[in-house]
Amino acid sequence: MLHIKCPHCGIRSQNEFSYGGDATVKRPELNKEISDQDWNNFVYNRKSLRGKHLELWQHLSGCRQWIKVERDTATHEIFNTLKANEDIS
Amino acid sequence: MTQSFRLENVGLINKDKKLSFKFNGKTYYGYEGDTLASALIANGVHLVGRSFKYHRPRGFFGAGVDEPYAVVQLYRNGETEPNIKATEQELFEGLEATSVNCWPSVNFDIGAINNFFRIFLHAGFYYKTFMWPKSFWYKVYEPFIRKAAGFGVVSTKHDKERYEHKYEYCDLLIVGSGPSGLASAYAAAKNGARVILAEDKPRFGGTLLTSEVNIGNQSGKEWAEGIIAELKEMPNVTVKNRSQVFGYYDHNMLVMSERISDHLPKTKKFHPKQRLWYIRAKEVLISSGSIERPIVFGNNDTPGVILSSAAKEYLKVYGVLVGRNPLIFTNNDSGYETAIEFKKNGVDPIILDTRKDPQSEIVDEAKNLGINIKFSYVVVAAQGYKKVKSADVAKISDDKEQLGAVENIKCDCICVSGFWTPTIHLASQSGNKTKFNEDIDAFVSGTSKQNETTLGAANGTYTLDETLKSSFETGHELSKKITNNDNKISFPNVVEKKSTTHDKFWCVPLPEGKNYKRFLDFQNDVAVSDVEIALKEGYRSIEHVKRYTTLGMATDQGKTSNLNGLQLVSSIENKIVPAVGHTTFRPPYTPVSIGAIVGREVGKHSKPTRKSPMHSWHEKNNAVFVDAGVWLRPRYYKQGNENLFEGSKREAKNVRTNVGVCDVTTLGKIDIKGPDAAELLNRVYTNAWLKLPVGKARYGVMLREDGIVMDDGTTTRISENHYHMTTTTAQAANVLSHLEYYLQLVWPELNVNVVSTTEQWAGAAIAGPKSRDLLQKLFPNSDVLNEGLPFMGYMEGDLFGVKARIFRISFSGELAYEVNVESDNGNFMWEKIMEIGEEFKVQPYGTEALSTLRIEMGHVAGSELDGRTIPYDNSLEGLLSKKKDFIGKRSLNREAFIAEDRQKVVGVVPLDKKTSIPEGSHLVKDSNAPLPNPKLGYISASCWSVEHDNPFSLAILKDGKNMIGEKLFAMSPLKNKVIPVEIISSHYVDPKGERVRS
Structure with missing residues (x-):
């Protein structure tokens, strides 16, 4: 079971969190023309990376904040955790 | 029976405390501190079970967690448990255990006939044999294998332990x-x-x-x-x-x-x-x-063949001799330590050492004690069926390839040491x-x-x-x-005494003309010949060899067998062991009881039970409850001998004719505050929200980004920047996370706060033609007439001193209201409604009547909004704003979503107006068409229409909009029913929606 450092609460066990997918996906702006391909990429197409991955988790049973977690999908090593409004420097 | 193999004055057990126990129905004695294994050996019992495949007699091989044989069925305090290692189970007064995998008894096991047909039971036997003919699997092969195999039985009783x-x-x-x-x-x-x-x-x-x-x-x-x-x-x-x-x-x-x-x-x-x-x-x-490693030799599974370290542990810890005439077979100094312990306790062992001339302090000590040691000697095969009686031994050449003349040595146990893993x-x-x-x-x-x-x-x-x-x-x-x-x-x-290096010898060659079984995996009966077959048949990866032969796959996880298996593969393949590699080790290291894994999360503790503040009233009034997510909700309120069908029909009918009241506390509620709250709703819901006035409620549908309906509900504008959102009971948590996702990650610029208030409010739906009369009496100071509180209106009221929120919304299709009070006042509200409503013949109604009312009205709910349907499918396309963007809108023009014959919700009635249609039934054109019969749609929800007094169902049907009036068949192979039906509009009651506005 992973140990995730919530940037708001500190280190907590994985079972307090829920997984939220790729954190690098940006939702297209509202009311903007977008091609079918771009929309499909946003809704469906995800890379299944082996290695470092920036992903979203929600601290569901804690502060309820969505956070970003930089994790190795193969080894589960967690390199960094960020608040929703932060980006990897 | 006497403990004839117990030594005086040796061991760490408490000989002052004698314990009685039963094994296979016979009573024995042991001492406090014994394991079941040590106590049985003390009584000279070595036959404890039968092997998995050949049903060969099996005894004890280890003294702890590595034990592959002595797996027993344990009886303790009226309970029974399988897969218990006798070497780990500590003895207690009154312990009972039986052998497993043998029938009718461990001494005479019919399955042992497999031993004579073993030529048929080689590696991959199950894969090759039981595949054909296919129809034999369920009726012949599987029952046979189930009876013949397996390690014990699981209790079907509730486990009372904690x-x-x-x-x-x-x-x-x-x-x-x-x-x-x-x-x-x-x-x-x-x-x-x-x-x-x-x-x-x-x-x-x-x-x-x-x-x-x-x-x-x-x-x-x-x-x-x-x-x-x-x-x-x-x-x-x-x-x-x-x-x-x-x-x-x-x-x-x-x-x-x-x-x-x-x-x-x-x-x-x-x-x-x-x-x-x-x-x-x-x-x-x-x-x-x-863990000590075995050396592989002929019939090395005979009871009495035991790890040398285990023999030493039985002696030193339990004061028990595994035999009085021990043969020690070793390739290293550890076997000598066991021999020395035997000798010190007055037993004369014989050591067979595969090494030619080892020099060390330990070997010298054994020599000095006068122990009979045969160097460059091996055990070729154990003799004896239910217990070792003697051993065929032979000298082995320096290259370990050639055996000398075979001699027979009398012994009653063979203690093996093949070094350590x-x-x-x-x-x-x-x-x-x-x-x-x-x-x-x-x-x-x-x-x-x-x-x-x-x-x-x-x-x-x-x-x-x-x-x-x-x-x-x-x-x-x-x-x-x-x-x-x-x-x-x-x-x-x-x-400590110094020891010298071990001999890398692990498998005794077969003597000419002999075909002894030489076992690698003792629990799963995998012999050297099985691995040879697997390799001959082309299996190369050690993971494949493992699965094909089942080597190391038993409950002992190959603790004593894995390495010898690798040695064999590497020697046949001519590879070094590291090139073969080992199979993956996975948890658990030893079997763990399911009870321990589950912990306290059993029965009522498996999930939280949420009860509404009115729960005790429901209980007192004969409510029959049903699980609704984590909630317990009244399904119907039983009167006399009513069953569910009769009770719910009565309740639903009373709503259509008088007035009913339903506990709707469980609906998800989210409090939304902030200057941008309207903008958030406008993006989340498919319809327009910017112009909703204060004091008004609106029905809304929200989608996922892929265009599928996520949830529906009403949201009410309480004040300028304050909204009260309701969700379905099931989706409450998901909707909150959904809103938080967009507010925190996608549109952080929106100044809005959301919080769950599901448990803060108790809710009662008051529905029926007489609901306004009742409401007037509940709130005599408020104007709840059509002008003061029109359809989809909202006001705050005073319920005999308790602050209440009154919403004019309807799920039943009748004139209806929903009253919310703070949870602590829920019971007070409910009792007031029942008390004042008596003159209007108010009756409580449960979830079954609630469903009936919504189905015959054609209101979609969870069974239609099932994560596979879009707004059009649910006839909700009128709620899709053309002027603004919203979550999921871009997905709605996908080809399948705009297809001409897209599925749509319809109503279904049986032609005979009598037969109820099972939910999940498929709608087909021709009931006699060959299988697979093309499915046009499925029944999502069924009820008995109280308005029309006949069965009515909702269905999601392909090209539903053009199917009204068609005659189809509803087929339920599970219930063995074929029902001719007619497709009608999904609005079976009040299609123009006049009642809710009356």
């Missing part, structure tokens, strides 16, 4: 309390670290209990006892026996199962039977020791890249992935001096890193 979970954190977790575990724990504890020391056996000390060594002028056992006593007194140390660390998971989390009561006749009051520990350790020290399971589970150590012919831990260190015999270190030194040092260094303390311990003086 199992607990515990979460713990520590600086160092030390697995195993042998010399390395004790030394490292002591050093770390003295350095101020928080230490957990776990031992799987009842006694601490590991090999120190059985080896002849001296530490700091004390015997090994005395030294161990001193250290443990001191550790137990330290506040920063937790010492646990009967505790098996069986799993090493990510981020240094380990799981340990503590057997608290298994050694007692019954669990003490308020005690759990077992406790599962989830331990997060900063550092893990694996000091789990080594480090227990690397936990290290491997942690992700450690293990490496092959040529010196010991086994894998040891290599590069760590997590914070673990392997010490002592588990790391292939077999001298006590070296083990203690490195363990003291490691315990000190690791704790220093964590605590910054630097308290050094003085290193004790160690006296």
Whole structure:
């Protein structure tokens, strides 16, 4: 079971969190023309990376904040955790 | 019966306390401190079971966790449990156990006939044979295999025992309390670290209990006892026996199962039977020791063939002789230690050593004691069926290829030692890249992935001096890193006998003309010939060989068989062992009871039960409850002998004619506040929200980004920047997360706050033509007439001194209201409604009537909004705004979503107006069409229409909009029903929606 450092609460066990997918996906702006391909990429197409991955988790049973977690999908090593409004420097 | 194999004055058991127990119906005696295995051996019982495939007689092979044979069915305190190792089960007064995998008895087992047909039962036999003919599988093969195979039976009774979970954190977790575990724990504890020391056996000390060594002028056992006593007194140390660390998971989390009561006749009051520990350790020290390796020879599964270390443990710990005429078969010095112990206790062993001329202190001691030693000798085959009676032995050539003349030696047990295999399971589970150590012919831990260190015999270190030194040092260094303390311990003086190198010999060749079974895996009956077949048939990867032959796949996980299997594959393939590699070690290291894994999450504790504030009223009024998500909701209120159908019909009818009241507390409620709240709703819902006035409610549908309907509900504008959203009971949590996702990540610029208020409000839906009359009496000071509170209106009211929110919304299609009060006042509200409503013939109604009312109205709910339908499918396309963007809108023009014959919700009535249509039935054009009959749609919800007094269903039907008036068949193969039906509009009651506005 992973140990995730919530940037708001500190280190907590994985079972307090829920997984939220790729954190690098940006939702297209509202009311903007977008091609079918771009929309499909946003809704469906995800890379299944082996290695470092920036992903979203929600601290569901804690502060309820969505956070970003930089994790190795193969080894589960967690390199960094960020608040929703932060980006990897 | 007497314990004729018990020694006087030897062992660590309590001979003052005699215990009686039963095995296969016969009564025996043992002592406190015995295991079931040691007590049986003391009574001369060696036949304990039958093997898995050939049903060959099986005895004891080990003395602990590595035991492959002695798996029994245990009876304790009126309960029964399978898969118990007799070598681990401690004896208690009144213990009962039986053999497994034998019928009718262990002495005469019909399945043993497999032994004579074994030519048919080779590797892959099941795959090859039982595949054809296909129809035989369920009726012939499977029942036969099920009867013939298996290790015991699971109790079908409710387990009354209590199992607990515990979460713990520590600086160092030390697995195993042998010399390395004790030394490292002591050093770390003295350095101020928080230490957990776990031992799987009842006694601490590991090999120190059985080896002849001296530490700091004390015997090994005395030294161990001193250290443990001191550790137990330290506040920063937790010492646990009967505790098996069986799993090493990510981020240094380990799981340990503590057997608290298994050694007692019954669990003490308020005690759990077992406790599962989830331990997060900063550092893990694996000091789990080594398991002795067998040498493979003919009939090496005969009862009486036993690991030499186990024979020594039975003797020294339990004062029990595994035989009076022992033959020791060894390729290293460990066998000599066992022989010496026999000799010291007046038993004359014979040693067969595969080595030609070993020189060491231990060998010299054996020679000096006058033990008969035959060098360059091997056991060719054990003789005897239910117990070893003699051994065929022979001299072996220096190249280990040629056997000399076979001689027969009388003996009653054969103690085997093929050197040691480090227990690397936990290290491997942690992700450690293990490496092959040529010196010991086994894998040891290599590069760590997590914070673990392997010490002592588990790391292939077999001298006590070296083990203690490195363990003291490691315990000190690791704790220093964590605590910054630097308290050094003085290193004790160690006296031990020096041993010499082992012989890398592991398998005795077959003598000419003989075809003995030579077993690798004792529990799964995998012999040398099986692996040979697998390789001949082209299996190369060790993982494939494992699965094809089932080598190492039994409940013992191949603790005694894996390495010899690898040796065999590597010798046939002409590869070195590291090139073959080992199969993956996975948790659990030993079987863990399902009770321990489940813990307290059983029955009512498996999930929280949420009850509405009116729950006790419902109970008092004969409500029959139903699980609705985590909630308990009244399904109907039983009157007299009514059944569900009659009761719900009465309740629904009363809503259509008078007035009914339903507890809707469980609806999800989200409080939304902030200047941008309207903008958020406008983006989340498919319809327009910017112009909703204060004091008005609106129905809304929200989609996922892929265009599928996520949820529906009403949201009310309480004040300028304050909204009250309702969700379905089931989706409440998901909708909140959904809103938080968009507010925190996608549109952080929106100034809005959302919070769940589901439990803050108690809700009552008041529905029916007389609901307004009732409401007027409940709120005499408020104008609840059509002008003051029109359809979809909202107002606050005073309910006899209690603040209430009144919404004019309807789920039933009738004139209806929903009243919310703070939860604490829920019961007060409910009782007032019932009291005042009496003159209007108010009746409570449950979820069944609620469903009936919504189905015949054609309101879609969870069974239509099932995560597969879009707004059009639910006839909700009128709610899609063309002017604004919203979540999921862009997906709605996907080709399938705009297809001409897209599915749509319709109403369905049976032609005979009598037969109810089972939910889930398929709609087909031709009931006699050949299978697979093309499915046009499915019945999503069914009810008995109280308005029309006949069955009515909703269905999602292909091209539904053009199907009205069509005649189809509803087919339910599960219920064996074919019902001719007509497709009609989904609005079966009040299609123009006049009642809700009346």
